[in-house]
Amino acid sequence: MALGLNNKTANIGTPSATTQTIPHVTTAGSNLQMSLTIAMGNAVTVTGVTYNGVAMTLVDTNTATGLSTLIYLWKLASPSSGTNNIVITFSAAQYNPVSTYAISASGGAGVGNTIFDDTATSPNSTTLTVSTNSMIFGLLVAGNNTSHVITLDGSSRTLEYTHNINNYTSGALSATGLTSGSKTVSVSAGATLCGYYYEIKEFAATSTQGMLLMF
Numbered sequence: 001m002a003l004g005l006n007n008k009t010a011n012i013g014t015p016s017a018t019t020q021t022i023p024h025v026t027t028a029g030s031n032l033q034m035s036l037t038i039a040m041g042n043a044v045t046v047t048g049v050t051y052n053g054v055a056m057t058l059v060d061t062n063t064a065t066g067l068s069t070l071i072y073l074w075k076l077a078s079p080s081s082g083t084n085n086i087v088i089t090f091s092a093a094q095y096n097p098v099s100t101y102a103i104s105a106s107g108g109a110g111v112g113n114t115i116f117d118d119t120a121t122s123p124n125s126t127t128l129t130v131s132t133n134s135m136i137f138g139l140l141v142a143g144n145n146t147s148h149v150i151t152l153d154g155s156s157r158t159l160e161y162t163h164n165i166n167n168y169t170s171g172a173l174s175a176t177g178l179t180s181g182s183k184t185v186s187v188s189a190g191a192t193l194c195g196y197y198y199e200i201k202e203f204a205a206t207s208t209q210g211m212l213l214m215f
Contacts, residue, residue: 003133003176003202006032006104009086010161010171014097020088022100024051028081029106031203035059036086036103037139037196038072039169041096049074052084062116064194067167069141071196075111079104099163101171103137105200112199115185123149124195125186133202136174136185141167143191152197153183 009024026032036056038046042063049056056074063070086102112134117126128136138150138157150157150172157172168189187195 003107006106009102011100012163015094022086024102025083026079026104033108033110034076034079034104036074037101040098042070045091048089050087052080097165109201109203112201114198116196118194120192123188127182130199132180135176139171139196140187141169142189142193145189145191149188151186
């Protein structure tokens with residue numbers, strides 16, 4: 001089954017509490033996978049995330065050292081379909097803005113490779129190795145600048161959002177159906193910045209052709 005975007009939810013909010021609730025729709029489908037990025041200041045930390053009451057799994061935590069910003073990636077296999085709540089729990093009341101971006105995908109195998117590039121210069125370029133028919137999500141955090149460009153596999157992508165978290169952060173998705181191999185990914189802005197990228201993998205059914213069945 002081909003990998004396809006199911007639904008996407010971008011959100012920016014200041015919880016002023018120890019939890020934050022964000023509605024997200026997952027449409028029914030096969031081999032559903034969900035991923036969530038969180039970008040926020042590092043005064044407090046994220047201690048857990050649930051979707052429809054089910055705990056999501058932490059994949060990555062990265063700190064943009066020159067920007068005092070934390071970037072998280074969480075994932076969940078077989079998320080419940082329908083309109084459900086993402087609930088983020090913080091280590092203490094979060095009085096600063098929190099940027100989130102949730103993706104539900106059908107025909108997915110979950111999160112693949114990830115890479116964080118905290119070189120601080122612009123443009124900031126690196127490579128991410130992906131598998132056949134996957135796609136890439138790229139995120140940048142920059143200082144007081146919104147002239148953001150995210151380039152994934154040679155293509156400058158339309159920004160999905162730009163949020164003010166006391167720095168500015170944006171995200172973008174690559175085309176679907178990427179060929180396997182090393183892909184050049186980059187971010188640019190007129191300020192100190194960092195880039196974070198992750199692969200969303202396609203579900204590959206196991207072939208039984210040519211297998212000998214023993215009874």
